[in-house]
Amino acid sequence: MKISEIIKECGVVGAGGAGFPTHVKINAKVDTVIVNGAECEPLLASDKYLMETESDKIVRGLEYIMEACGAKKGFIALKEKYPFLIQGVLNNAHGKGNIDIFPLGDFYPAGDEYILVNEVTGRIVPEGGIPLQVDCVVNNIETVLNIFEAVENNKPVTERFLTCTGEVARPSVIKAHIGITLKEVIEMCGGATVRDFVVIIGGPLMGTVETDLESPVTKTMSGIIVLPRDHEVVKKKTIPFEFIVKQSKAACCQCTYCTELCPRYLLGHGLEPHKIMRQISYGIDIPSETITNALLCSECGLCEIYACVMGLSPNAVYARIKEEFISENFKPIFPEKKLAVNEMKDYRKIPTGRIIERLMLSQYEGVNLRRGLETGPDRVEILLKQHTGEPSAPVVKVGDRTIKGSLIADIPDETLGAKVHSSIEGRVVFVDEERIIIEK
Ligand code: SF4
Numbered sequence: 001m002k003i004s005e006i007i008k009e010c011g012v013v014g015a016g017g018a019g020f021p022t023h024v025k026i027n028a029k030v031d032t033v034i035v036n037g038a039e040c041e042p043l044l045a046s047d048k049y050l051m052e053t054e055s056d057k058i059v060r061g062l063e064y065i066m067e068a069c070g071a072k073k074g075f076i077a078l079k080e081k082y083p084f085l086i087q088g089v090l091n092n093a094h095g096k097g098n099i100d101i102f103p104l105g106d107f108y109p110a111g112d113e114y115i116l117v118n119e120v121t122g123r124i125v126p127e128g129g130i131p132l133q134v135d136c137v138v139n140n141i142e143t144v145l146n147i148f149e150a151v152e153n154n155k156p157v158t159e160r161f162l163t164c165t166g167e168v169a170r171p172s173v174i175k176a177h178i179g180i181t182l183k184e185v186i187e188m189c190g191g192a193t194v195r196d197f198v199v200i201i202g203g204p205l206m207g208t209v210e211t212d213l214e215s216p217v218t219k220t221m222s223g224i225i226v227l228p229r230d231h232e233v234v235k236k237k238t239i240p241f242e243f244i245v246k247q248s249k250a251a252c253c254q255c256t257y258c259t260e261l262c263p264r265y266l267l268g269h270g271l272e273p274h275k276i277m278r279q280i281s282y283g284i285d286i287p288s289e290t291i292t293n294a295l296l297c298s299e300c301g302l303c304e305i306y307a308c309v310m311g312l313s314p315n316a317v318y319a320r321i322k323e324e325f326i327s328e329n330f331k332p333i334f335p336e337k338k339l340a341v342n343e344m345k346d347y348r349k350i351p352t353g354r355i356i357e358r359l360m361l362s363q364y365e366g367v368n369l370r371r372g373l374e375t376g377p378d379r380v381e382i383l384l385k386q387h388t389g390e391p392s393a394p395v396v397k398v399g400d401r402t403i404k405g406s407l408i409a410d411i412p413d414e415t416l417g418a419k420v421h422s423s424i425e426g427r428v429v430f431v432d433e434e435r436i437i438i439e440k
């Protein structure tokens with residue numbers, strides 16, 4: 001069977017972001033494959049843990065992707081501030097002339113695919129494009145590990161490694177079963193240490209606020225960060241949009257700092273957040289290049305948490321415009337143009353340490369994380385949409401028995417999607433269009 005077919009059977013999706021189905025991503029011919037080990041969001045540590053403990057498998061996983069894509073060169077991009085991780089990879093890549101380490105600086109957002117491709121190869125992904133257009137495929141560390149497990153052990157994705165930290169008694173990196181609740185993971189970490197808290201799913205910059213602790217762990221969940229409800233990060237993420245607009249109209253002084261520090265603008269893309277702030281004074285439903293350029297925004301959050309002297313949120317405005325485009329199925333086409341990196345790009349990289357200070361997360365950074373823990377749930381609620389594309393279609397019904405790794409939902413015909421597998425041995429007790437619940 002082709003490598004991409006094996007990966008498809010095992011339900012591998014991008015573990016670092018939106019969950020793009022990996023079998024589609026690697027079904028391409030490129031000259032370069034990059035493993036994204038930047039893990040640039042503060043507090044997250046599971047990719048570093050995997051690089052430390054599973055680097056042999058990650059190097060092998062990279063070789064499988066290179067084989068599938070016909071790539072001549074493979075890079076594992078890691079921050080140079082972790083020499084012990086780099087050494088581990090070098091030991092495992094010894095004698096493999098087509099695999100190199102790429103040492104990254106400690107800046108945010110080093111892990112943005114577009115930034116990473118440019119750092120490693122000097123190429124610029126076109127506006128609204130994908131790395132494939134510049135002959136590259138990028139996969140994150142855990143995705144590559146899942147590829148290794150699929151190809152060598154025929155193992156479907158049934159767990160994910162995540163960092164549970166912040167206001168918990170024992171911050172940890174945990175191997176969590178897909179479908180276990182946030183509450184169970186937090187309890188495994190000694191429980192919350194503050195009474196009134198919320199959870200950030202993912203990293204503090206790009207993650208989302210979740211208040212329902214019964215929500216299940218998914219294939220794309222890299223972090224569970226417990227924070228007091230009145231923490232600055234939470235406040236920023238929960239400001240009502242109407243207030244953001246009002247504030248922007250009243251307070252934006254058009255200083256252009258947000259644009260000057262925007263990583264995508266510095267890459268040469270036509271994204272100028274100060275212009276969207278000017279535009280919203282006239283109403284964001286006015287069609288213009290400024291509006292459609294919202295789709296060029298990575299939502300890294302740098303403009304909001306670092307650049308803007310007035311505490312405004314161009315990223316939130318862009319996020320809202322993107323939501324509207326998606327709901328209207330509007331897909332603008334960006335004309336091809338010659339892009340050139342801004343000459344100030346390297347001078348305007350923002351060190352991760354400064355982001356941590358700005359976000360008031362210093363007390364949670366650098367804590368000793370417990371490692372080697374694995375969950376053991378009696379019940380899992382497995383979502384049928386954990387990936388980009390169409391929700392998976394159940395192939396089990398109430399009363400069916402499952403074993404760990406058995407198929408429970410398939411990709412609907414002729415659509416983009418991913419297969420879903422049972423993460424425990426048990427019996428199906430509930431099925432609808434959104435989820436399958438299995439109990440031991
Ligand atoms: S940095 Fe803030 S105040 Fe300055 S242009 Fe951007 S949004 Fe407006």
Ligand code: SF4
Nearest residue numbers: 262297300301303315
């Ligand atoms: S969130 Fe802000 S800084 Fe980041 S890409 Fe979008 S506009 Fe640029």
